[in-house]
Amino acid sequence: MNFSxxxxxxxxxxxxxxxxxxxxxxxxxxxxxxxxxxxxVENVERFGNSIVSMRRxxxxxxxxxxxxxxxxxxxxxxxxxxxxxxCVVESxxxxxxxxxxxxxxxxxxxxxxxxxxxxxxxxxxxxIDALCRRVEGARVDEVILALSTGMEGETTSFYxxxxxxxxxxxxxxxxxxxxxxxxxxxxxxxxxxxSIANRQIFSPEI
Amino acid sequence: MNFSxxxxxxxxxxxxxxxxxxxxxxxxxxxxxxxxxxxxVENVERFGNSIVSMRRxxxxxxxxxxxxxxxxxxxxxxxxxxxxxxCVVESxxxxxxxxxxxxxxxxxxxxxxxxxxxxxxxxxxxxIDALCRRVEGARVDEVILALSTGMEGETTSFYxxxxxxxxxxxxxxxxxxxxxxxxxxxxxxxxxxxSIANRQIFSPEI
Numbered sequence: 001m002n003f004s005x006x007x008x009x010x011x012x013x014x015x016x017x018x019x020x021x022x023x024x025x026x027x028x029x030x031x032x033x034x035x036x037x038x039x040x041v042e043n044v045e046r047f048g049n050s051i052v053s054m055r056r057x058x059x060x061x062x063x064x065x066x067x068x069x070x071x072x073x074x075x076x077x078x079x080x081x082x083x084x085x086x087c088v089v090e091s092x093x094x095x096x097x098x099x100x101x102x103x104x105x106x107x108x109x110x111x112x113x114x115x116x117x118x119x120x121x122x123x124x125x126x127x128i129d130a131l132c133r134r135v136e137g138a139r140v141d142e143v144i145l146a147l148s149t150g151m152e153g154e155t156t157s158f159y160x161x162x163x164x165x166x167x168x169x170x171x172x173x174x175x176x177x178x179x180x181x182x183x184x185x186x187x188x189x190x191x192x193x194x195s196i197a198n199r200q201i202f203s204p205e206i
Numbered sequence: 207m208n209f210s211x212x213x214x215x216x217x218x219x220x221x222x223x224x225x226x227x228x229x230x231x232x233x234x235x236x237x238x239x240x241x242x243x244x245x246x247v248e249n250v251e252r253f254g255n256s257i258v259s260m261r262r263x264x265x266x267x268x269x270x271x272x273x274x275x276x277x278x279x280x281x282x283x284x285x286x287x288x289x290x291x292x293c294v295v296e297s298x299x300x301x302x303x304x305x306x307x308x309x310x311x312x313x314x315x316x317x318x319x320x321x322x323x324x325x326x327x328x329x330x331x332x333x334i335d336a337l338c339r340r341v342e343g344a345r346v347d348e349v350i351l352a353l354s355t356g357m358e359g360e361t362t363s364f365y366x367x368x369x370x371x372x373x374x375x376x377x378x379x380x381x382x383x384x385x386x387x388x389x390x391x392x393x394x395x396x397x398x399x400x401s402i403a404n405r406q407i408f409s410p411e412i
Contacts, residue, residue: 017253021238037261049254057216058243069214
């Protein structure tokens, strides 16, 4: 959509900024801008300020690299959690997904990315040293690798395995297989093949 | 998604604010927030400021009620446009859509809404008086009603018709019919019926 005929500098700037959000085009951005124009000034100021102060003031946990209000995130600061189990994930989003299941009581280590030579991201760009220090320093029983299964994720998992294996720590990875509710017919070959190869003892649960 | 386990106040605030945008849920808002967290501080400040200053500083054209940088919008200020034809639309978005066609050289009148008793919006809440003053004051030949065809849009069109008809001005409405490229088979009955009733002389264009 071309704005120039009714060129309004302020609107145009705001639309440009809003359309920088991932997955948002000019049309949605315009919709957002017109919505914001209809809101009371205080609300729009709160909107803008909350974003800017998030960016300015957010900290990263010195332990696990997760975003945090203080020096330690709420997971690492929680003494009821199992600090001997560390789950390595790519991003905060993965942490939120795992936390939502309620199945995990250990702590995390957020890499913030994966090794990706194409994007110029090497092992040194990720907080892998920090992970090693955690494993060496504290008594850690198990490191769970919960990275994605793409080429880069697997490269990273392999690298971590190589680095961690001399450290006398159990290295596991999350179970892959046919999702609950999925039809075998529509499951990709790789997943189905692995799920048969890695079959488990049947345990009926009520 | 529940944030509480990794409750980060700053992130939570920003996600809440971003999810207030139309059509954006918590999940997309989180995606936006994590994206913004990865951007340089200056960029995020520019993002926030552009939105807040848009809301604070934007003006409305004293003539046609369109948003504007100054007292007159760029359409009303443009002397090459036909000021004797006024197209009445509901919102700026309609103006942008019509401008994008390049078919219209007249000016606009942006109502900013339609008469909607359910939402407590009466004729007095819309700049209809201003439209009447424009028609009475200047030499206006034609008023084009380009409002939506829903109940409220039609009520508003009818109200405008009643108010404007004593004023010796031609009142028209945009043509409705089967869209170019549409199959008759899939066109709704009302549109197809009207498009036959309002058929036009065939004029072959090369």
